[in-house]
Amino acid sequence: MLMYTFQQKMAFHSIVRNALGAEAEGTEDMLLDIQQNLSYMIEEYEETHDEEDIFVLDKDTIGKLLEESNVPEEKAQKIEKSVE
Numbered sequence: 001m002l003m004y005t006f007q008q009k010m011a012f013h014s015i016v017r018n019a020l021g022a023e024a025e026g027t028e029d030m031l032l033d034i035q036q037n038l039s040y041m042i043e044e045y046e047e048t049h050d051e052e053d054i055f056v057l058d059k060d061t062i063g064k065l066l067e068e069s070n071v072p073e074e075k076a077q078k079i080e081k082s083v084e
Contacts, residue, residue, distance in 0.1 A: 019082065030069065030071060
């Protein structure tokens with residue numbers, strides 16, 4: 001089972017919010033879309049893997065997540081670099 005702590009969630013949201021522009025129009029909607037898509041990815045992973053397997057939000061997974069969430073390429077690259 002994935003342990004996604006409150007601190008990790010807040011750190012990820014902070015990175016995304018900074019990259020998208022905290023006050024930019026559409027940022028909140030995009031954050032919600034990213035979070036929803038991440039939840040789907042985790043659910044799918046848990047359905048196909050053992051409980052001992054750990055879901056890792058690596059560069060490839062983040063890239064796929066941002067693409068599925070329709071994050072503009074420029075912003076996606078900024079987020080990926082910050083997460084690294």
